[in-house]
Amino acid sequence: MAMIQCQTPDDVLRVISEKGIVFIDLKFSDPFGQWQHLTIPAHEFSAESFENGIPFDGSSIRGWKGIQESDMLLIPDPKSAFIDPFIEDPTISLVCDVEDPITREPYNRDPRQIAKKAIEFLKSTGIGDIAYFGPEAEFFIFDDIKFVNGPNIAYYEIDSIEGWWNTAREEMPNLGYKTPYKRGYFPVPPLDKMAEIRRDMVKTLEEVGITVEREHHEVGTAGQGEINFRFSDLVTTGDNVLKYKYVLRNVGYRHGKFVTFLPKPIAGDNGSGMHTHFSIWKGGENMFAGDQYAGLSEVALYAIGGIIKHGKAIAAFTNPTTNSYHRLVPGFEAPVRLAYSARNRSAAIRIPMGSASPKAKRIEVRFPDASSNPYLAFTALLMAAIDGIENKIHPGEPLDKDIYSLPPEELANVPSTPASLQEAIDALKEDMEFLTKGGVMDEDFINMWIETKQEEVDAIRLVPHPKEFELYYDI
Structure with missing residues (x-):
C-alpha cells in the first residue's frame, strides 16, 4: 500500500478521487490517550468538512463533559491523512481536533488542542518556535x-x-x-x-x-x-x-x-x-x-x-x-x-x-x-x-x-x-x-x-x- 502525503484539503480530496476511497475514518484522542473514531462515507465528505467540521456527540467520552454540553465538532487535519491498512474497503484516516460548535473555540479537554496551545505559549515567550x-x-x-x-x-x-x-x-x-x-x-x-x-x-x-x-x-x-x-x-x-x-x-x-x-x-x-x-x-x-x-x-x-x-x-x-x-x-x-x-x-x-x-x-x-x-x-x-x-x-x-x-x-x-x-x-x-x-x-x-x-x-x-x-x- 503506497504512502500518501497531504498538506491541504485539496490534496486529501484528490487522493479520495484517485484512490477510489470509500470511507473517511475520523480519529481523535480522549484525554487518556485512547484513539476514538467515527466513520463516514466518502460522498459525505467535502472541502467544507475541513472548515465547518463534523458534528458528533461527545457526552460518552471518558473525561469529557456531560450530556448538557455534548455537541462537539471534529476538525480534520489534512496533514495527518493516511490510508488505513486495517480497514478492508479503501479508507483514509484523518486525525482531528475538537472544537465547541457554538464558540468555535478549541475544546479545553481535547489533548491535541492542549498540545497546540503549548507550542503557541512557547512562541510567545521568545524562547523558541x-x-x-x-x-x-x-x-x-x-x-x-x-x-x-x-x-x-x-x-x-x-x-x-x-x-x-x-x-x-x-x-x-x-x-x-x-x-x-x-x-x-x-x-x-x-x-x-x-x-x-x-x-x-x-x-x-x-x-x-x-x-x-x-x-x-x-x-x-x-x-x-x-x-x-x-x-x-x-x-x-x-x-x-x-x-x-x-x-x-x-x-x-x-x-x-x-x-x-x-x-x-x-x-x-x-x-x-x-x-x-x-x-x-x-x-x-x-x-x-x-x-x-x-x-x-x-x-x-x-x-x-x-x-x-x-x-x-x-x-x-x-x-x-x-x-x-x-x-x-x-x-x-x-x-x-x-x-x-x-x-x-x-x-x-x-x-x-x-x-x-x-x-x-x-x-x-x-x-x-x-x-x-x-x-x-x-x-x-x-x-x-x-x-x-x-x-x-x-x-x-x-x-x-x-x-x-x-x-x-x-x-x-x-x-x-x-x-x-x-x-x-x-x-x-x-x-x-x-x-x-x-x-x-x-x-x-x-x-x-x-x-x-x-x-x-x-x-x-x-x-x-x-x-x-x-x-x-x-x-
Missing part, C-alpha cells in the same frame, strides 16, 4: 492474556511462546529458545521469536507515513520490543505515538498476538518505558546546543532544572497509571532519581553523546511510559522546561555515578520520582501553576484529571491483592 520530541515506546507481544476481578476472585495470566516460564511446557516438541529474564537485549533468532512480527510492524508504520529508524528486541522476556521512529514537532509526534500504538496493536492482532504498552506486566522482569528525547529550536537553531556540560547550552540546563523541579507533578501525566509505579523502582533500569548525567542511564535525564553535531544535542527524559497520553506528557515536559528557562532554575551538578550504588547519605540529597500514582496526584495538586501559564491547561482540565486518577487509585485500594494472601493469609 518549535519543540522536537523523539519517544522510544517499548511494548510486549503476548500470545494470551486473561484477567478476572470479582468479590471472591482476582487473577491475571499472560503467556508467550518466548516466555522463560515455558521452558518445561509440552509443545510437541518444545525446542527451547526461551528468552531468560532480563536477557532479551538482543540475541538473534531463533531466541528472538518476534523478529518477523516487528518487521511487519515496521513495514506497516512506513506505509502510514512514520519513518522508522531501528527496531529490536528489548531486555525483557516474552517478546518485549522497541521500534524507534523519527522525531518531529510536539503535535506531530503526539499523532505518531497514537498511530504507532494503533499499528502495533493491529499488526499483533493480525498475527494472533496481543500487544500491550502496560508499563510493568511481568513480575521480576524489566518494564516498558517511553524514553523521550527533547529539544527546543528557534529560527532553525538548536537552543539546547552550547559550551556547557556535555555540550549543552545554559538554556538546556535551565530546562533540565525545570523538569527536575516539577518532576513529581509531571509524573501525573507522564506516568499516569498505578501500574507505572511498579516499573519506577530501583534495580530494573528504571530511572527513579531526578538527576541528570551524560551517558548514565540510571539518571532520570540523560544527555545522549552519540553525535558531536550541535543539531543532535538534546536531552533524554527517561521516566515517562507509554501508558500516558503523548500530547499531555510532552506538554507537561515542555511547560516545565519553559518554567525552568524563564526562572533560570539551574539543576545543580550532574550525577555521573551509578546512582543505585550511592551511599544512603549521598542518595538522600537526590530527589526521586513519585513512588505511587497517589504521590504524583498529590504533587500535581500542589504544583500546577506551571501548566496553566498561557492558558495551556486550565483548572477545569487539571481537576478532571486529578479526580479521574484518584478514582483509579481508590479502585485499587479497595481490592485485596493476590500477593497479600501469600504474605498474610495465616496471620
Whole structure:
C-alpha cells in the first residue's frame, strides 16, 4: 500500500478521487490517550468538512463533559491523512481536533488542542518556535492474556511462546529458545521469536507515513520490543505515538498476538518505558546546543532544572497509571532519581553523546511510559522546561555515578520520582501553576484529571491483592 502525503484539503480530496476511497475514518484522542473514531462515507465528505467540521456527540467520552454540553465538532487535519491498512474497503484516516460548535473555540479537554496551545505559549515567550520530541515506546507481544476481578476472585495470566516460564511446557516438541529474564537485549533468532512480527510492524508504520529508524528486541522476556521512529514537532509526534500504538496493536492482532504498552506486566522482569528525547529550536537553531556540560547550552540546563523541579507533578501525566509505579523502582533500569548525567542511564535525564553535531544535542527524559497520553506528557515536559528557562532554575551538578550504588547519605540529597500514582496526584495538586501559564491547561482540565486518577487509585485500594494472601493469609 503506497504512502500518501497531504498538506491541504485539496490534496486529501484528490487522493479520495484517485484512490477510489470509500470511507473517511475520523480519529481523535480522549484525554487518556485512547484513539476514538467515527466513520463516514466518502460522498459525505467535502472541502467544507475541513472548515465547518463534523458534528458528533461527545457526552460518552471518558473525561469529557456531560450530556448538557455534548455537541462537539471534529476538525480534520489534512496533514495527518493516511490510508488505513486495517480497514478492508479503501479508507483514509484523518486525525482531528475538537472544537465547541457554538464558540468555535478549541475544546479545553481535547489533548491535541492542549498540545497546540503549548507550542503557541512557547512562541510567545521568545524562547523558541518549535519543540522536537523523539519517544522510544517499548511494548510486549503476548500470545494470551486473561484477567478476572470479582468479590471472591482476582487473577491475571499472560503467556508467550518466548516466555522463560515455558521452558518445561509440552509443545510437541518444545525446542527451547526461551528468552531468560532480563536477557532479551538482543540475541538473534531463533531466541528472538518476534523478529518477523516487528518487521511487519515496521513495514506497516512506513506505509502510514512514520519513518522508522531501528527496531529490536528489548531486555525483557516474552517478546518485549522497541521500534524507534523519527522525531518531529510536539503535535506531530503526539499523532505518531497514537498511530504507532494503533499499528502495533493491529499488526499483533493480525498475527494472533496481543500487544500491550502496560508499563510493568511481568513480575521480576524489566518494564516498558517511553524514553523521550527533547529539544527546543528557534529560527532553525538548536537552543539546547552550547559550551556547557556535555555540550549543552545554559538554556538546556535551565530546562533540565525545570523538569527536575516539577518532576513529581509531571509524573501525573507522564506516568499516569498505578501500574507505572511498579516499573519506577530501583534495580530494573528504571530511572527513579531526578538527576541528570551524560551517558548514565540510571539518571532520570540523560544527555545522549552519540553525535558531536550541535543539531543532535538534546536531552533524554527517561521516566515517562507509554501508558500516558503523548500530547499531555510532552506538554507537561515542555511547560516545565519553559518554567525552568524563564526562572533560570539551574539543576545543580550532574550525577555521573551509578546512582543505585550511592551511599544512603549521598542518595538522600537526590530527589526521586513519585513512588505511587497517589504521590504524583498529590504533587500535581500542589504544583500546577506551571501548566496553566498561557492558558495551556486550565483548572477545569487539571481537576478532571486529578479526580479521574484518584478514582483509579481508590479502585485499587479497595481490592485485596493476590500477593497479600501469600504474605498474610495465616496471620
